[in-house]
Amino acid sequence: MHDLAGAKLSLSVSWCPLSCVLFLAQANFAPHFFDNGVGSTNGNMALFSLPEDTPVGSHVYTLNGTDPEGDPVSYHISFDPSARNIFSVDPNFGSITLVEELDREREDEIEAIISISDGLNLVAEKVTILVTDANDEAPRFIQEPYVVQVPEDTPAGSSITKVRAVDRDTGSGGSVTYFLKNPHASKFAVDRHSGVLRLQAGATLDYEKARAHFITVVAKDGGGRLRGADVVFSATTTVTVNVEDVQDMAPVFVGTPYYGYVYEDTLPGSEVLTVVAMDGDRGKPNRILYSLVNGSDEAFEINETSGAISVMQSPAQLRREVYELHVQVTEVSSAGTPAAQAMVPVTIRIVDLNNHPPTFYGESGPQNRFELSMYEHPPQGEILRGLKITVNDSDQGANAKFNLRLVGPGGIFRVVPQTVLNEAQVTIIVENSAAIDFEKFKVLTFKLLAIEVNTPEKFSSTADVVIQLLDTNDNVPKFTSHYYIARIPENAPGGSNVVAVTAVDPDTGPWGEVKYSIYGSGADLFQIHPSSGIICTQPWASLDAEATARYHFYVKAEDMEGRYSLAEVFVTLLDVNDHYPQFGKSVQETTMVLGTPVKIEATDQDAEEPNNLVDYSITHAEPANVFDIDVHTGEIQLKNSIRSLGALHNITRSGDHMWSLEVQAKDRGSPSFSTTALLKIDIVDTEMLSRSPMAAFLMQTKDNPMKAVGVLAGIMAIIVAITVLISTATFWRNKKSNKVLPVRRVLRKRPSPAPRAIRIEWLKFRKTKAADKFVLREDPPNENCNNNSLGSALPPKAPAPPPPPSVAPSVGAAPWTVPTVSGSLARRHPERSPKPKAVGSPAQSALVSELRQKFEKNVHNKAYF
Numbered sequence: 037m038h039d040l041a042g043a044k045l046s047l048s049v050s051w052c053p054l055s056c057v058l059f060l061a062q063a064n065f066a067p068h069f070f071d072n073g074v075g076s077t078n079g080n081m082a083l084f085s086l087p088e089d090t091p092v093g094s095h096v097y098t099l100n101g102t103d104p105e106g107d108p109v110s111y112h113i114s115f116d117p118s119a120r121n122i123f124s125v126d127p128n129f130g131s132i133t134l135v136e137e138l139d140r141e142r143e144d145e146i147e148a149i150i151s152i153s154d155g156l157n158l159v160a161e162k163v164t165i166l167v168t169d170a171n172d173e174a175p176r177f178i179q180e181p182y183v184v185q186v187p188e189d190t191p192a193g194s195s196i197t198k199v200r201a202v203d204r205d206t207g208s209g210g211s212v213t214y215f216l217k218n219p220h221a222s223k224f225a226v227d228r229h230s231g232v233l234r235l236q237a238g239a240t241l242d243y244e245k246a247r248a249h250f251i252t253v254v255a256k257d258g259g260g261r262l263r264g265a266d267v268v269f270s271a272t273t274t275v276t277v278n279v280e281d282v283q284d285m286a287p288v289f290v291g292t293p294y295y296g297y298v299y300e301d302t303l304p305g306s307e308v309l310t311v312v313a314m315d316g317d318r319g320k321p322n323r324i325l326y327s328l329v330n331g332s333d334e335a336f337e338i339n340e341t342s343g344a345i346s347v348m349q350s351p352a353q354l355r356r357e358v359y360e361l362h363v364q365v366t367e368v369s370s371a372g373t374p375a376a377q378a379m380v381p382v383t384i385r386i387v388d389l390n391n392h393p394p395t396f397y398g399e400s401g402p403q404n405r406f407e408l409s410m411y412e413h414p415p416q417g418e419i420l421r422g423l424k425i426t427v428n429d430s431d432q433g434a435n436a437k438f439n440l441r442l443v444g445p446g447g448i449f450r451v452v453p454q455t456v457l458n459e460a461q462v463t464i465i466v467e468n469s470a471a472i473d474f475e476k477f478k479v480l481t482f483k484l485l486a487i488e489v490n491t492p493e494k495f496s497s498t499a500d501v502v503i504q505l506l507d508t509n510d511n512v513p514k515f516t517s518h519y520y521i522a523r524i525p526e527n528a529p530g531g532s533n534v535v536a537v538t539a540v541d542p543d544t545g546p547w548g549e550v551k552y553s554i555y556g557s558g559a560d561l562f563q564i565h566p567s568s569g570i571i572c573t574q575p576w577a578s579l580d581a582e583a584t585a586r587y588h589f590y591v592k593a594e595d596m597e598g599r600y601s602l603a604e605v606f607v608t609l610l611d612v613n614d615h616y617p618q619f620g621k622s623v624q625e626t627t628m629v630l631g632t633p634v635k636i637e638a639t640d641q642d643a644e645e646p647n648n649l650v651d652y653s654i655t656h657a658e659p660a661n662v663f664d665i666d667v668h669t670g671e672i673q674l675k676n677s678i679r680s681l682g683a684l685h686n687i688t689r690s691g692d693h694m695w696s697l698e699v700q701a702k703d704r705g706s707p708s709f710s711t712t713a714l715l716k717i718d719i720v721d722t723e724m725l726s727r728s729p730m731a732a733f734l735m736q737t738k739d740n741p742m743k744a745v746g747v748l749a750g751i752m753a754i755i756v757a758i759t760v761l762i763s764t765a766t767f768w769r770n771k772k773s774n775k776v777l778p779v780r781r782v783l784r785k786r787p788s789p790a791p792r793a794i795r796i797e798w799l800k801f802r803k804t805k806a807a808d809k810f811v812l813r814e815d816p817p818n819e820n821c822n823n824n825s826l827g828s829a830l831p832p833k834a835p836a837p838p839p840p841p842s843v844a845p846s847v848g849a850a851p852w853t854v855p856t857v858s859g860s861l862a863r864r865h866p867e868r869s870p871k872p873k874a875v876g877s878p879a880q881s882a883l884v885s886e887l888r889q890k891f892e893k894n895v896h897n898k899a900y901f
Contacts, residue, residue, distance in 0.1 A: 056739075066157035067103035069150070078130075081150060081163045088140040089170035089263045096123070099130030103154040112151045122146050122165075140167045141204045155451075171209030171260025174269035175201040182275040188243040189282045192235050196224070199231040201255035201271060208258030209269075217252035217272065224251050224277070231255075232277060243281040244316060251275040285316025286376040287324060287365045294363075296384040300351050308336070308384055311343040313365040322367040322375055329362040329379065336361060336384065351386055359384040390435035393495035394486035397426040406484075409504040412474040418466045420449075423501065425462035427486050434490045442501070444482035448472060451484065464501070473506040475542040509547035513539040513593035515603040519589070522571070526581040526609040526643075530573055534562060534607055537569040539593030546596050554605070556589030562607070564591060571605065581609040581643035585626035611644035611707025619713040627718045630681065633673035636715055638701035646704035655712060659687055663697060663717075672697070672717070681721050694718050 078098040086096055099111040111130040115121050122136045144167050151160035177199060184197045203210045214231045216222055223239035226232065233251065235241070252274055259268040277829035289311060296309035315321035325345045335349045336359065345361070361382040366642060367375040395402055401504035408422040417632065429436040436458045440451050448471045452463045462484065466472070472480070480503040515537060522535035545852075552569045554562060561577040564570065569624045571591070573579065587607040594600035617638040628634045642648040652670040662684075665672045678684060695717045702710035 038823065059856065062432050064156055065104040066159050067101055067107075067109045067152045067154045068159055069099065069101040069152055069161065072100070076488075080161060081132075081148075081165065082168075084163070085166035085168050086134070086138065087168045087170050088138040089172060089261075090134055090138060091263070092134055092137055094134050095131055096134050097363070099132065099150060099152070101130075101152040101159075101686055105154070107154040110153050110155075112153070114149045114151075116147065120146070123148065125150075138167050140169045140206075141173060143167060169206040169260075171205050171257065171262050171267055171269070173205045173209070173257075175203045175255040175257050175271045177201045177255060177271060179204070180273055182273060183278065184240060184275070185278050185280055186235075188241040188281045189284065190235060190241055192237050192239050194235050196233045196235060197275060198279060199226070199253050199255075199273060199275065201273075203257045203269075205257065205260065207260065209260035210719065211258040212255050213258075214255055215256070217254055222251060222519065223249065226253055235890065241279045241660040241708075244285060244318065245280045247279050249277040249279070279588060281317050281320050281389060282315050283320065283322070283369075283375070287367055287378040288316050289313045289365070289378065289380045292380055294380065294382040296345065296382065298347050298351050298354070298384060299387050299574045300389050302347060303349050304348055304350055305346055307344050307346050309382070311338075311345065311363050311365075311382060313343065313378065313380075315367055316376075319764060322369055325366045325368060327364050327366070329364050331359060332363045333359070335359065338363060345382065345384075347384075354386050359386075367625075388432040388435055390431050390488070390491045390493050390495065392430040392435075392596075394427055394438045394488070394497050396427045396462075396484065396486070396497065396499040397428065399424050403499065404788050405500045405502070407502045407504070409506060411506045411508055412472050413469050413508065413510055414466050414472060416466060416469050419761070420464045420503075423462075423464055425484070425499070427456060427460065428459040429456075429486075429488070435488070438486050438488045438496075441485050442482045443485050443498075445471070445477075445480065445597055448480070449482065455489070456486070459616055473510075474505045474544075475511065477505060479504055488516055507547070508542045509543050509595065509597050509599070511542045511547075512599045512601050513541040513550045513595055514601050515539045515591075515593060517603065517866040519604040519606065521606045521608070522577070523608045523610050524573075525612050526574060526579045527612045527614065528579060530575040530577050532573050534571045534573060535605065537564075537571065537591050537603060537605070539569065539601065539603075541593075541595050543595070549596060550593050551595075553592045553594070554589055555592065555833045558587035559589035561587070564588065569593075579609055581611045582615070582641050585609050585611075586645050609643075611642055611647050613642055613647040613703060613707065613709065615641040615647075615703075616709040617701035617703050617711045619651045619699075619701065619711060621713065623714045623716070625716040626718060628672075628674075630674070630721050631679075631718060633671040634717065635712065636670045636672060636699055638670070638711060638713070640703045642703065642705065649704045651704065653702070654697055655700045662687060662695065665699065670699075670701075672699075672715070681719070684719065767816045857876050 071082055072079035077096075078100040080099070080101070081097055081882045084097060084474075090096060099113075101109055101111075103109050110127040111125050112127060112134065113123055113125045120136050122134065122138070123132045124135050125132050146165040147162065148165065149160055149162050151158055153159070163700075179200060182197060182199055186196055190196075199214065201212050201214070203212050213228050215225065215227045215228065216226055219225070223236055223241070225234050225236045227234070231253070233253070254270055254272050256270040257268060259266055261267075286825060291312060294309060294311055298308060299354055311326065313324055313326070315324065325340050326338050327340060328338050328345075334357075335347060335354060337348055338345045338711055343363070343365075345363075363382055363386065364379045366377045369375045393541055396404060398406065404426075406423050406425055408420055410420070410422070426788060427440065429438055433760050437455070439455055440453065440460075440462065442449055442451050442464070448466075449464050450467045452465060453460055482501040482503075484499045484501055485496060486498075488494050516539070520535050520537055522536055523766065524532060537552065539550050539552070541550050550569075551566050552564050553566065554564045554571065561574050561579065563574055564569055565572075569591075585608065587605075587609075589601050589605055591605050592600050593603075617640045619636070619638045624636065626634050626636075636652070638650050638652075640648040640650055650670075651667050652665050653667065654672075655663050662675065662678065663672050664675055678687075697715045697717065698712055699715050700710050700712045702708055
């Protein structure tokens with residue numbers, strides 16, 4: 037059909053002057069769409085449907101067609117001018133895109149005209165696109181608001197109202213069910229499908245408890261797909277149930293209980309009080325009537341409409357103090373017939389006028405001041421018996437009831453009784469004994485207050501209570517400080533004041549007098565005035581900061597009854613510069629190795645700085661400008677310009693190595709003291725010491741000869757110990773072999789006729805070998821005799837001694853010997869070709885001479901074994 041309808045004839049007409057020829061051209065067929073059927077997404081959109089929740093901009097379909105001649109085709113889509121342009125199409129590829137949002141509830145189908153063209157022929161078709169539903173609509177209640185009036189006597193299970201909601205969606209998304217938002221807290225229920233609201237079974241309405249109920253009903257759809265997800269929509273509405281009142285309640289009295297008072301000056305006919313009642317049904321109340329049932333004895337009447345009760349007799353004629361009346365109230369219905377009734381009691385008291393305040397009385401009548409003297413700190417709970425107080429109120433009943441209390445410093449006393457009816461004897465009791473202190477209060481003043489309790493006038497009266505306190509010895513003397521610190525010069529004369537201590541006793545009279553005393557290990561040199569507390573030194577005391585610089589003792593303050601307290605006293609002696617610096621000797625000799633300083637030292641016995649700090653100086657030197665001395669340490673060294681003995685030879689003509697210096701030691705006290713000493717210095721060169729290790733050792737021990745003696749004694753002790761070990765080992769070896777050997781004794785034959793003393797030959801100085809000057813030698817040993825053996829046996833040889841103290845090794849060191857019991861053991865070296873030895877110098881001679889003198893002073897003929 038398309039071929040016939042779309043075919044066109046192409047005519048070509050040619051004119052010529054001779055003839056007219058008509059040529060029939062070949063036919064051109066129109067293009068057409070493919071019809072791919074239902075569910076296809078390309079073709080001619082036949083029976084095409086689209087969900088309403090399709091997003092705008094989505095590609096929804098592809099137009100597809102062809103041209104019989106194979107020419108390229110283009111696609112177009114158009115809409116009715118009054119309709120929206122829902123889609124757009126790509127003219128070349130036929131892709132259709134959604135450009136407007138779909139809404140099935142507003143437009144469930146879309147009419148459009150699609151066309152295909154090959155450039156010459158245009159084929160158009162009208163298509164209808166169905167819009168399918170999506171769950172995009174929520175239920176919506178209609179006929180809102182829901183307000184219903186329900187009588188309070190409505191039976192349970194009754195239908196109250198019906199709610200209705202609609203959902204414009206189709207299918208499950210358009211179905212609506214109903215339920216209550218808070219079903220457990222409600223007296224109502226809703227039908228799930230119909231939306232009928234009912235009063236639940238067993239539930240009742242009560243206008244007096246709740247006049248309105250507010251029920252929230254939820255309408256929910258069945259759910260459906262929206263934009264690829266399952267969704268459920270709901271809506272809510274509020275149903276207001278107003279409860280209508282029904283006559284089902286008795287009258288209710290307001291303001292119960294009812295009390296009235298008739299005073300002694302009340303006139304007959306006066307209103308005493310008014311009772312008020314109202315219908316329990318507040319919505320439609322009935323009229324109320326009042327009446328007295330019994331108990332009035334014709335003394336009282338009530339107004340039947342207002343409820344006002346009046347006294348009809350004079351108070352003097354009333355025979356009772358309290359009247360119990362019963363008032364009845366009756367409802368009158370709208371028809372004029374009596375309905376519900378209620379009754380309430382009313383209490384009316386005959387009251388005396390309150391025209392008398394409380395009054396205090398003493399032994400002689402009304403009194404408003406009471407005085408008493410008492411000692412401080414009475415026992416806890418003691419009654420102040422010196423006070424005779426009575427209080428009275430002449431009124432009757434409640435008008436005569438009043439309270440008692442003390443106004444003043446709190447917590448010290450309490451009053452008994454605290455509540456009084458008409459009259460009572462007043463008792464004051466001690467509550468806090470510690471607060472009753474004479475040192476704090478000489479006089480305690482209180483006000484005794486009586487004030488009515490239950491009267492509107494609150495009448496009151498007061499009386500002054502004045503207590504004079506008497507002192508007791510209840511305080512301990514206390515020092516103004518826990519410790520006292522004093523400083524006095526050590527040269528203070530006997531009887532000098534040191535420090536004044538003060539103790540205070542708050543008590544008065546003799547109890548407040550304080551007596552002072554001191555005691556303790558440091559109190560011997562001090563004394564204290566018993567009344568003033570002034571501490572001074574003993575008249576015979578001589579203080580010395582160098583002996584004892586600090587004293588510590590205790591001071592005691594005591595009252596007449598032996599109550600006391602203690603304080604500590606610390607006395608520090610201030611040092612006075614009363615000692616001269618002292619050198620060990622006034623004339624000293626020492627040896628200085630060239631390049632090494634020597635030290636001279638003086639001590640100052642003063643206790644503190646700067647009195648005991650010593651400065652050194654050279655007061656005289658011959659020649660001068662040779663030595664420097666450190667002011668603080670006393671180290672003496674050659675000036676930096678003197679670096680050799682040759683430089684010294686150039687200074688002195690004689691070339692002597694012995695120098696004399698006068699050194700002064702001066703303290704830093706004020707006034708300052710000084711002492712001088714003569715120091716003789718023998719200067720030797722380091723090259724001489726390096727050639728002779730023994731000389732170096734003796735040089736080191738020159739100022740301390742006992743050090744050399746100690747070294748020799750140690751070597752001898754080692755030799756004796758080794759000898760004992762060898763002898764012990766030999767004894768045990770012979771004992772194991774069952775051999776009995778004679779006991780050997782080493783005897784030293786004394787030279788005769790010399791006295792019993794060991795002769796020591798001192799060091800001899802030889803110029804050729806410097807180290808031989810310090811070798812100790814003894815006479816050759818005598819032969820030992822053993823009286824217990826037939827033949828003579830030599831004692832075992834002593835093992836070789838340990839090496840001497842470490843000194844710088846020297847190739848030409850002289851052999852050394854150690855004195856023993858039987859003589860001296862000499863270390864032997866392999867014989868070597870003799871080498872030239874350094875000739876002894878005058879410095880070595882002086883050194884040996886000085887060492888010999890010091891040995892003679894310290895040894896005093898002691899023997900060396």
